[in-house]
Amino acid sequence: MSLSSRMIIVLTTVGLISGGFLAGVAQLTKERISLNIQKEIEEAIVEVIPGTTQNKKLYQEEDFTIYSGQDESGSTTGYAVQATGIGFQDKITLMFGIDDSLKRITRITIIDQKETPGLGAKITDWNAFLQFWEDRDASGQLTLRKPPAGSLEDLLPSEINTITGATISSQKVLEIVNLSLEKLKKIISEGKIAVEGHDVN
Amino acid sequence: MELVAIFISAVLVQNFVLFYFLGICPFLGVSKKIDSAFSMGLAVTFVMSITAVVSWLINNLILIPYSLEYLQIVSFILVIASLVQLVEMFIRKISPPLYQALGIYLPLITTNCAIMGLALIASLNEYGFVETVIFGFGSGLGFTLAIILMAGIREQLDLADVPEPLKGAGIALIVAGIMALAFNGFIGMLT
Amino acid sequence: MSTKSIGAEYLKGLWDENPVFRQLLGMCPTLAVTGTVITGLAMGLATTFVLIFSSLVVSSIKKLIPAQVRIASYIVVIASFVTIADQFLKAYFYPISKAMGPYVPLIVVNCIILGRQEAFASKNSAGRSLIDALGMSSGFILALLVLSTIREILGAGTFLGYQIMGAWFKPWTIMILPAGAFLTLGVLLGIALAIERKTMRN
Numbered sequence: 364m365s366l367s368s369r370m371i372i373v374l375t376t377v378g379l380i381s382g383g384f385l386a387g388v389a390q391l392t393k394e395r396i397s398l399n400i401q402k403e404i405e406e407a408i409v410e411v412i413p414g415t416t417q418n419k420k421l422y423q424e425e426d427f428t429i430y431s432g433q434d435e436s437g438s439t440t441g442y443a444v445q446a447t448g449i450g451f452q453d454k455i456t457l458m459f460g461i462d463d464s465l466k467r468i469t470r471i472t473i474i475d476q477k478e479t480p481g482l483g484a485k486i487t488d489w490n491a492f493l494q495f496w497e498d499r500d501a502s503g504q505l506t507l508r509k510p511p512a513g514s515l516e517d518l519l520p521s522e523i524n525t526i527t528g529a530t531i532s533s534q535k536v537l538e539i540v541n542l543s544l545e546k547l548k549k550i551i552s553e554g555k556i557a558v559e560g561h562d563v564n
Numbered sequence: 565m566e567l568v569a570i571f572i573s574a575v576l577v578q579n580f581v582l583f584y585f586l587g588i589c590p591f592l593g594v595s596k597k598i599d600s601a602f603s604m605g606l607a608v609t610f611v612m613s614i615t616a617v618v619s620w621l622i623n624n625l626i627l628i629p630y631s632l633e634y635l636q637i638v639s640f641i642l643v644i645a646s647l648v649q650l651v652e653m654f655i656r657k658i659s660p661p662l663y664q665a666l667g668i669y670l671p672l673i674t675t676n677c678a679i680m681g682l683a684l685i686a687s688l689n690e691y692g693f694v695e696t697v698i699f700g701f702g703s704g705l706g707f708t709l710a711i712i713l714m715a716g717i718r719e720q721l722d723l724a725d726v727p728e729p730l731k732g733a734g735i736a737l738i739v740a741g742i743m744a745l746a747f748n749g750f751i752g753m754l755t
Numbered sequence: 756m757s758t759k760s761i762g763a764e765y766l767k768g769l770w771d772e773n774p775v776f777r778q779l780l781g782m783c784p785t786l787a788v789t790g791t792v793i794t795g796l797a798m799g800l801a802t803t804f805v806l807i808f809s810s811l812v813v814s815s816i817k818k819l820i821p822a823q824v825r826i827a828s829y830i831v832v833i834a835s836f837v838t839i840a841d842q843f844l845k846a847y848f849y850p851i852s853k854a855m856g857p858y859v860p861l862i863v864v865n866c867i868i869l870g871r872q873e874a875f876a877s878k879n880s881a882g883r884s885l886i887d888a889l890g891m892s893s894g895f896i897l898a899l900l901v902l903s904t905i906r907e908i909l910g911a912g913t914f915l916g917y918q919i920m921g922a923w924f925k926p927w928t929i930m931i932l933p934a935g936a937f938l939t940l941g942v943l944l945g946i947a948l949a950i951e952r953k954t955m956r957n
Contacts, residue, residue: 370824377828381835388839389634395846452751480790481928583933585786589866634842637860638834645830677783680864684857729949733779737941744934
């Protein structure tokens with residue numbers, strides 16, 4: 364057998380065996396992987412709308428998804444909005460919960476971020492940032508409180524605390540949420556999704 | 565002007581060497597003289613730009629439509645290995661002195677994490693075709709920029725009194741650290 | 756064909772021929788994922804998996820592969836095991852996989868692995884190659900642990916996520932940043948060489 368034929372046969376065999384092997388592994392892990400991604404979203408929804416046990420996807424476009432949350436009895440607990448926008452370093456993906464009056468933000472959680480470690484990355488920290496998002500007034504736009512207030516009680520209902528040393532990351536999160544609120548209200552007023560009797564004005 | 569943002573980000577803000585830590589082997593190995601650094605940078609930029617195109621095509625025309633994403637790693641690295649082989653033969657033909665100058669580093673471009681990293685990151689960010697090309701070209705330039713800067717500094721360092729244990733890779737890494745700090749200043753440039 | 760004793764075959768990977776500190780290989784992942792100990796450890800274990808199985812396969816089939824296509828063949832073998840490691844992490848350790856980003860697939864271009872196939876597995880028996888792979892992996896994990904421990908403790912005051920520095924400690928944020936990785940590795944390399952010179956003089 365000539366050298367060239369041998370080379371081709373060897374390479375093809377190695378390729379085929381690897382390919383087959385990998386296809387098998389991919390089959391075995393495929394379900395678990397998509398479950399992991401799904402689980403992440405479900406956990407986020409439960410976190411941002413307290414009391415939720417199930418959810419329904421109401422609306423989806425690129426970088427923006429709306430879910431509704433229900434408790435065991437099936438009544439609506441609120442809505443969760445997942446949005447991706449530009450942060451300081453790279454994209455930020457977050458989810459915030461809004462109650463069924465659509466006037467109050469229940470909580471937010473950061474799903475994906477690549478901000479500066481130790482500084483901007485503190486947007487994922489409960490003590491430094493996330494706790495100040497609890498129970499915010501969402502009837503209008505939210506604003507940033509600079510310099511940061513000492514505690515949650517010192518903030519106005521529509522204000523968010525900035526993280527010291529990470530003003531821009533904090534601001535970017537605020538922008539994403541404000542933009543999402545506008546989008547949410549617009550989508551509802553256009554009747555694109557069914558929300559139990561709402562006059563969003 | 566999202567394309568401009570991707571380009572500037574690749575060259576400065578998220579520089580492949582100083583931010584993503586890709587391409588360290590050639591970065592440390594070929595950065596001793598500005599000429600060879602420049603040549604290496606050019607070769608890498610060339611391979612990266614072509615890899616960007618080919619990897620996007622394979623990813624979007626074959627892997628994703630046929631649900632073969634798990635073959636990404638194997639197909640990307642094979643493409644890169646072949647491309648480098650081709651570039652090597654090409655350079656050997658049109659410029660033997662350049663070929664000599666780059667020596668063993670040319671085949672080593674295959675294991676240059678920067679090229680593989682480029683294909684993977686572009687795929688992760690789900691860039692479109694044009695965006696991937698700009699990203700590939702920009703990253704190559706970023707690598708070239710970093711390696712030339714490093715060579716310039718090292719040429720001066722040769723004349724300085726560096727402690728024995730730090731000579732070579734040690735001091736090069738420390739210099740890279742300071743450069744990374746400097747480049748940190750570019751963050752937020754695009755906001 | 757190597758003639759070292761089994762013990763020496765293993766131990767060389769830890770110090771004398773430590774892939775990171777002495778051979779200066781595999782620095783991309785060493786710098787990239789050592790911001791925290793958990794990611795450093797995950798990278799070390801994933802690389803160990805790839806190195807061990809690649810070495811076993813390559814040393815077992817080395818006689819069947821014509822020299823001209825050996826690099827291509829090694830690459831396919833390595834890339835396959837990297838894919839398996841990546842899929843496994845995504846399925847069973849999703850948060851860690853996300854934290855490591857594109858660096859697990861990048862194991863395929865970790866010079867340590869291809870280097871060992873070319874320098875050792877293709878010239879030695881499967882048994883020896885296994886010991887060599889274990890030694891090199893241990894050396895690599897050692898380097899990753901040293902670097903990530905320094906970076907996490909000084910950069911965030913934690914170890915494996917647990918706060919170990921008291922409130923008095925203001926973290927050196929630079930340690931978690933790329934700059935900190937470069938600086939720390941540079942200093943560690945200097946220390947390693949200094950120790951080497953001293954022991955040589957004695």
